[in-house]
């Protein structure tokens with residue numbers, strides 16, 4: 185079977201390579217010529233562990249090709265995955281569906297045989313139903329073009345693993361034929377007893393947004409509790425460990441710190457609120473505004489602590505920022521808490537030097553005036569203050585003596601609760617941790 189994947193960003197590029205790995209002939213399509221050129225050469229335009237190898241393997245096997253021509257995909261494939269972006273709309277909080285609409289409409293106009301279009305993009309509830317009507321209207325007479333929604337739950341940094349071995353499969357369908365085809369496509373995962381949830385369009389769309397809203401809420405919940413421990417004392421990590429032993433709660437996504445960022449969680453909680461407001465349910469998701477605010481307040485807190493440690497005299501101070509990506513194992517700086525904090529300190533007059541193992545280039549594109557270093561040692565050289573804001577393993581492994589001879593002042597802020605601050609304090613450092621009461 186030949187499948188196409190429309191949109192070759194994180195989601196689409198990973199999905200295309202994974203489908204080739206599963207034995208399908210795959211055509212990846214994107215409007216971005218540069219991206220297609222580099223993918224066709226086996227160069228991944230972003231960092232994702234394991235993906236370059238998979239990409240190259242299947243370019244070599246001949247099962248994976250790339251094109252900017254939607255027509256090529258329409259002609260060759262029976263199944264089309266739509267994996268284009270749904271970013272936040274400019275000037276408002278709703279999702280921008282321009283790319284999804286354009287992909288589905290463009291494809292439908294070009295398809296000349298029966299086909300299944302499978303939406304993978306994260307969309308506001310009601311989108312699939314609307315697209316189904318659009319497909320019906322635009323398809324050539326006599327053709328049967330079916331639509332299904334099959335949300336993707338992949339995490340950056342684990343994209344290959346999450347795609348090849350998903351923890352569940354959600355099929356939003358409106359016909360038994362669509363379900364049957366989806367079961368054929370995902371036969372490998374299904375044979376390994378991956379749970380399959382077959383449902384309607386609305387549920388499938390909502391599963392994805394609800395999952396991301398829940399995860400964002402979980403992070404903001406622990407960060408709200410961390411505002412209490414910052415005031416009364418106590419250890420937010422110990423508290424999270426104790427909560428996590430309750431299997432109904434679980435320990436994951438309870439790491440307090442500078443909060444969530446990235447291309448999904450922030451935009452998805454805003455898009456969900458925007459959508460339910462359109463539906464007349466203004467109050468229903470209002471708490472997500474609070475979750476958003478708690479999350480953003482963490483960044484204020486990090487800036488506040490930096491100001492405090494520099495005696496409210498940030499101008500001209502040299503600040504080392506460890507980490508620019510929104511999380512480790514990624515070079516993605518979209519809505520990255522660390523980059524936001526770095527830029528704010530720069531705007532207050534500090535000299536900021538960032539080191540991220542993978543995200544320096546992307547961070548520099550966004551904030552070219554910040555300083556960038558090629559190693560932790562270079563970043564912290566002569567620093568008046570160090571901020572650890574993305575928990576890459578090499579930063580977690582740092583000990584006080586690694587940096588002591590390099591910095592100007594032994595001051596560090598742990599924005600991710602990953603350092604043993606007592607050990608650092610014992611070695612003569614002044615430390616601050618997000619979620620810990622400040623005492624000197």
Ligand code: UDX
Nearest residue numbers: 336337338339340437438439443444445446448510511
């Ligand atoms: C998320 C969802 O996890 C994934 O299922 C969905 O498909 C896309 O959105 P991703 O954006 O890759 O994936 O990142 P994720 O691992 O969820 O982390 C999001 C943010 O939350 C990061 O900035 C991370 O640092 C932060 N985070 C995560 C915390 O602050 N604390 C935690 O305990 C966990």
